[in-house]
Amino acid sequence: xxxxxxxxxxxxxxxxxxxxxxxxxxxxxxxxxxxxxxxxxxxxxxxxxxxxxxxxxxxxxxxxxxxxxxxxxxxxxxxxxxxxxxxxxxxxxxxxxxxxxxxxxxxxxxxxxxx
Amino acid sequence: xxxxxxxxxxxxxxxxxxxxxxxxxxxxxxxxxxxxxxxxxxxxxxxxxxxxxxxxxxxxxxxxxxxxxxxxxxxxxxxxxxxxxxxxxxxxxxxxxxxxxxxxxxxxxxxxxxxx
Numbered sequence: 683x684x685x686x687x688x689x690x691x692x693x694x695x696x697x698x699x700x701x702x703x704x705x706x707x708x709x710x711x712x713x714x715x716x717x718x719x720x721x722x723x724x725x726x727x728x729x730x731x732x733x734x735x736x737x738x739x740x741x742x743x744x745x746x747x748x749x750x751x752x753x754x755x756x757x758x759x760x761x762x763x764x765x766x767x768x769x770x771x772x773x774x775x776x777x778x779x780x781x782x783x784x785x786x787x788x789x790x791x792x793x794x795x796x797x
Numbered sequence: 798x799x800x801x802x803x804x805x806x807x808x809x810x811x812x813x814x815x816x817x818x819x820x821x822x823x824x825x826x827x828x829x830x831x832x833x834x835x836x837x838x839x840x841x842x843x844x845x846x847x848x849x850x851x852x853x854x855x856x857x858x859x860x861x862x863x864x865x866x867x868x869x870x871x872x873x874x875x876x877x878x879x880x881x882x883x884x885x886x887x888x889x890x891x892x893x894x895x896x897x898x899x900x901x902x903x904x905x906x907x908x909x910x911x912x913x
Contacts, residue, residue, distance in 0.1 A: 715899070724888055725842070727900035738899045770840055774901075785830070786892070786901055788842035 684708055686789030688773050694795045695763050703758040703792045705773030713737070714756040715786055716748060717772040725772055731756055732778055760794075768796045799824045799891050803904035810879045811912050817864075818874045818907045820889030826850075830892040831865065831872045832901070837885040845887070848872065876909075884911045 687706040695701050707714050713732045717725035727740035731750035742748075745763075750756045760767060770793050774786040800823045810816035822831070833845040848856045848865050855863050860880075864873045876883055889904040 713899070715901075717901075719840075724903035724905055725901070727902075730899050732899075740900055772842060774842075784894075785832070785844065785847055787844065788834075790839075790841050793840075 686773055686775050686787055688771075688789040688792050690792060691790065692793050692795075694797065696797055697763055697765065699763050699796075701760045701763060701794060703760070703771055703773075703794070705756045705758070705775075705789060707754050707756070707773075707775030708787055711775035711777050711787075712754060713776050713778050714750055714754065715774040715776070716742075716756070716758050717774065717788075719770040719772060719791075721769075728758070763796045765796050768794060770794075799826070799893065799902045801889050801891050801902050801904040803889055803907050805907045806905070807908045807910070809910040809912060810876070812879055812881060814879055815875060815877045816879055816909065818876075818887050818889075818909070820872045820874070820904055822870050822872065822889070822891050824870070824891065824893070826893045828894045830894060831863075832890045832892065833861070833863070833874045834888045834890060834903075835883075835885045836888065836906075837882075842888075846874065879911050881911050881913060884909055 715730040716728040719725040728742040730738045734750045748758045770791045772791045773789045776784045776786045802821045829850045831848045835843045846858045860877045886906045888906045890901045
């Protein structure tokens with residue numbers, strides 16, 4: 683079965699640089715979520731999109747922005763990178779069931795290292 | 798706001814034995830999902846099992862089963878016939894199904910070691 687695709691899998695950037703992470707959801711999944719997992723931490727919710735509209739927002743820094751496109755893929759843009767942004771970034775997708783949400787399936791993650 | 802607590806930072810089990818991982822949660826929602834995700838050393842987040850709060854029957858997936866106690870807000874995971882490949886970090890997670898918030902709320906995780 684098709685899974686969530688994330689690219690790149692690994693990314694190394696310098697402080698103050700910009701990074702773009704991409705996510706391609708499972709076919710027919712219309713909702714995309716972004717999570718950040720620091721070393722030894724549990725995943726923390728950043729932001730989600732349903733039908734190309736932002737549907738929920740967590741502890742996402744103002745330096746980060748995201749969007750969902752017409753083909754349902756999503757991009758997370760990160761500017762003015764800081765050392766503390768080094769983490770594993772997960773994208774997850776789910777189908778929307780009626781007016782509610784459903785099981786989220788995770789991609790393999792993008793490991794971002796900021797030097 | 799919902800909270801998820803995993804009180805066992807680490808657990809170990811002998812191969813072929815059974816182990817139970819604990820999880821408690823706090824919520825005022827009446828309708829929600831609970832999940833166990835497994836994160837092996839590859840760091841992929843793999844869905845292990847899902848429980849809908851409105852279902853009284855405990856979910857089962859092969860060697861994995863849950864003990865869901867809604868009144869006690871408890872959701873433990875039992876792994877039977879443990880295998881070396883079960884070694885991983887296990888996260889308990891809560892998802893409200895209504896009310897606008899769509900984020901998974903995770904516990905801090907339990908690191909499971911399987912001894913041969």
